[in-house]
Amino acid sequence: MSSEQTVYVVDDNADIRDSLSLLLKSVGLDHQVYGSAAEFIDKCSPAARGCLLLDIRMPDISGIQLQQRMKDAGFGLPVIFITGHGDVPLAVEAMKNGAMDFLQKPFSDLVLLDIIFRALELDRQQQDELEQKREIEARLETLSKRELQVMERMAIGDMTKVIASDLGISPRTVEVHRARIMDKMRCRTLAQLILMLTQVRNDSFG
């Protein structure tokens, strides 16, 4: 678990909040509790890391509604729903909307902690991927306009001679650009470069 991860809890029932809080404390997990969805939205940023334990039934803004708002606002936190008796249809809806899992009250601490640790692991992976993506994007920023043009053509498999004639430059110049691109992107093979581009461009490649 990375040190900046926090377990967020949103539940309108104070007893549940306090008891969850003590349990999380007993296993040494950083946590924050909120009594309403509005309070959570107010105090938490989309950059928050960790996971969210979310009561599915709450007055005003329900758990499902908060999940939707978080999605819209770009929150990346894995969401674990806390559901009551007979909430299965709601839980199904929540899962369809991308919830990581759900817990039915009353639940055992072992199950709860297992889900929390899995959520934190998922969050860490997401975080790593995000950092990698940012790193790749930062490297792409350092490429010149000409280098970007060459890279696009490399990525779709064009040979140096084809790229040279396309761009109206000499094959020798293309070779120089290629070397510089590989250097700036810190990769040794074309395959690595394509992988990096796939990571940052899920839309166009995925």
Next chain:
Amino acid sequence: MPASPDDAALQQAARCKAIVDNAVEAIITMDENGIVTHVNPATTAIFGYPPGELIGSSIALLIPAPPGEELEHSIQSYLETGTDTPVISRRELSGRSTDGARIAVELTLVAIRVDGTREFTAILRDLSERKLAEDLIRQRDQQTLRTREHLARLDRLYISAEMSTGIAHELNQPLTTIALYAQACRRLIENGAGDPAVELQALDRIEKSARQAGEIIREFRGLVSRHKAGHEQVDINRLIENCPTLIEHDLLSRNISLKLELAPNLPSVHVIQVQIQQVVLYLLRNASDALASETGTGPKWIVIRSERLSDLWLRVAVRDNGPGISNALAARIFQPFFTTKKNGMGMGLAISQTIIGDHGGELRLNEDYRAGAEFYFTLPIRTA
């Protein structure tokens, strides 16, 4: 030219013969010993004997003993007293046809004097068709009663299922709290990181939650125990206020807000509390289901309103801002087993209407309300 007395007598005789021959009843003439002297066609039609077999035989052939005996006894008693009134008037008894089958008949026996001798005319009406119809009606009544009892039983099951869902939902909160505190305490103690002050506080909370669970059960028991009562004086507003407890979590999860607009100082009504509660619940549930089927994102609400219509009537209305009920549907929704719901039995409104009817009121759809649906019922204001 006036008819001669003979002509008039002939005409009269012809008229009588036409009546007798075409009567639906068996008309049998017999002498004072009960020996048949004349039968009309209906006699053959009902009893199956040809006229030749009956004439000269005792009436006991058609109406066997013991009724036959009684008949002879009646004739005897007539002879002794000499009264002119019908000897027997519309008595139901059992006759016998040529194939030995019993036929329900209604007998009227009259005495006539012809040329100084006494004759008797028996008029026998075949009751078997009427009997059949009566039996059918009785059977149907019993069936209706059984269906109604069956529905009422199903309904009690439904209510208890609903209650158990409500109880389970309410109890989950304190149970979860208790479990979490206990688990946290155990971990703290196991890790040696325990702080007695923290643990004591957790134990206090556990105790509080357990007490809370007990109160929830008591509260629901209070709702259930009233279900056994018969008619009683009931504050309709209190009754309405108690209903939402049972479907509160449904409304919450469907994001439906419920508002009560209860007129103050309403007189009490003399009702079977559980039944009226059931009606309010049905209407609430119907409204909730209707709203749940709405895909729009606007606010969803239900209003329960109580008011005094006059010195004699109270009115309770349940209104929602759902899709409403089309005219075509409105004509059918009160029919038993008509439903638009996937899992519905279609008996809710029919039963509710019966219940309100039994209480002297009316349950109706307010067809003037078009921004959703409004059902209302009236109850008479009267004391026991």
